[in-house]
Amino acid sequence: xxxxxxxxxxxxxxxIMDAARDLFVQNGYGHVSMRQIAKELGYSHGAIxxxxxxxxxxxxxxxxxxxxxxxxxxxxxMEQELEQHEKLKQVLLxxxxxxLTHQSHYEIMFLIKDEEVRNFINEGPNKSYEAFAKSVYMxxxxxxxxxxxxxxxxxxxxxxxxxxxxxxxxxxVKDLARSHVNFLLRSLI
Amino acid sequence: xxxxxxxxxxxxxxxIMDAARDLFVQNGYGHVSMRQIAKELGYSHGAIxxxxxxxxxxxxxxxxxxxxxxxxxxxxxMEQELEQHEKLKQVLLxxxxxxLTHQSHYEIMFLIKDEEVRNFINEGPNKSYEAFAKSVYMxxxxxxxxxxxxxxxxxxxxxxxxxxxxxxxxxxVKDLARSHVNFLLRSLI
DNA sequence: AATGATTGTTGAACAGTGGTCAATAAGGAG
DNA sequence: CTCCTTATTGACCACTGTTCAACAATCATT
Numbered sequence: 514x515x516x517x518x519x520x521x522x523x524x525x526x527x528x529i530m531d532a533a534r535d536l537f538v539q540n541g542y543g544h545v546s547m548r549q550i551a552k553e554l555g556y557s558h559g560a561i562x563x564x565x566x567x568x569x570x571x572x573x574x575x576x577x578x579x580x581x582x583x584x585x586x587x588x589x590x591m592e593q594e595l596e597q598h599e600k601l602k603q604v605l606l607x608x609x610x611x612x613l614t615h616q617s618h619y620e621i622m623f624l625i626k627d628e629e630v631r632n633f634i635n636e637g638p639n640k641s642y643e644a645f646a647k648s649v650y651m652x653x654x655x656x657x658x659x660x661x662x663x664x665x666x667x668x669x670x671x672x673x674x675x676x677x678x679x680x681x682x683x684x685x686v687k688d689l690a691r692s693h694v695n696f697l698l699r700s701l702i
Numbered sequence: 703x704x705x706x707x708x709x710x711x712x713x714x715x716x717x718i719m720d721a722a723r724d725l726f727v728q729n730g731y732g733h734v735s736m737r738q739i740a741k742e743l744g745y746s747h748g749a750i751x752x753x754x755x756x757x758x759x760x761x762x763x764x765x766x767x768x769x770x771x772x773x774x775x776x777x778x779x780m781e782q783e784l785e786q787h788e789k790l791k792q793v794l795l796x797x798x799x800x801x802l803t804h805q806s807h808y809e810i811m812f813l814i815k816d817e818e819v820r821n822f823i824n825e826g827p828n829k830s831y832e833a834f835a836k837s838v839y840m841x842x843x844x845x846x847x848x849x850x851x852x853x854x855x856x857x858x859x860x861x862x863x864x865x866x867x868x869x870x871x872x873x874x875v876k877d878l879a880r881s882h883v884n885f886l887l888r889s890l891i
Numbered sequence: 892a893a894t895g896a897t898t899g900t901t902g903a904a905c906a907g908t909g910g911t912c913a914a915t916a917a918g919g920a921g
Numbered sequence: 922c923t924c925c926t927t928a929t930t931g932a933c934c935a936c937t938g939t940t941c942a943a944c945a946a947t948c949a950t951t
Contacts, residue, residue, distance in 0.1 A: 524929080557931060559931070562910070598871055624813075650850060664882045665885075670863065671857050672856045675856055696849070699889035712898095736937085736939085
């Protein structure tokens, strides 16, 4: 039974997440095993369970980062100096771009049914959605109903989900995204 | 080594699919094992592999049935005597109802990323979508663009996907579905 | 009726999974 | 130089999808 490593290479949450992120982005949630991650790091799989209780917890830790990322992207767009209508368009496109650029993370954020993972997801989506909804509401001169904003979200979600499934990058569907957003804006304003 | 069963109880594709359907509807694709299905049937799991090459093939066989079901639902609505506008509404609502009533099947039809399953899926979705698109096109007096119809589909897909994730039945979101459909129709016509 | 070929079922085996846990050693504190 | 906490290991468990040699039941042919 070989012992633990010396302190300069002690395993950390960060290290695990970094390794997991890479594998995860390449293969998706379902196709990354704890043993793979451990191997990548040069540790035994048991070690990971010292730092994370679960596969689910490990992946959700990464997801939290990405909800923040989404919030930032949105906030950035809001701070730009653009015509209101154009800004609204950018917000919706920004959501799609985020979803298709971080497909694997979008998957856990909004797609995974796995109860174990979902147990960790509570505030994340709600908070992000609230920021999204508020932005859209402002950019519509407060003329849009909450239900309509919700419909917009669901419709963007549909776009991302569909093209995520066929593993397409954002660039490849930029034009379609634009057209979709225009379609949605037509009934929003 | 116990031998095979006598002919009155010989295993068939139908029998396997029936058992699989039940388990699958209850637990979703990822949480049904071949051994479970075999147990349900009173056979060893190896026997299933005589009739289906794969778990993926088994489940896709069921999915094909459900694409036909979706087509029928659509065709039924089209045959009803309704005002055009109302009929269009029913088509869109019909899609959502189908998706939320057969969540597990919708999952494989439109959601699963698994390459193995996707290898079997080729014509199914395309054919169904074409029928859907044609219907919508007709009911709009041929005034809607193909891109808009595609956007409608993606938006319905988003609705189903979202509420599927939270395992809600159609009845519980009927009103929301209606509101979503109205939102979409507003920019379609 | 006997023989042979085909068809269908079994269960052991394989490589993989997530997760647990006793054993063990490294490093710090006294 | 002890004691204690902390981190790591790897055997182990129960499970997964899949393969396949062994074998029996059935059908076809002589």
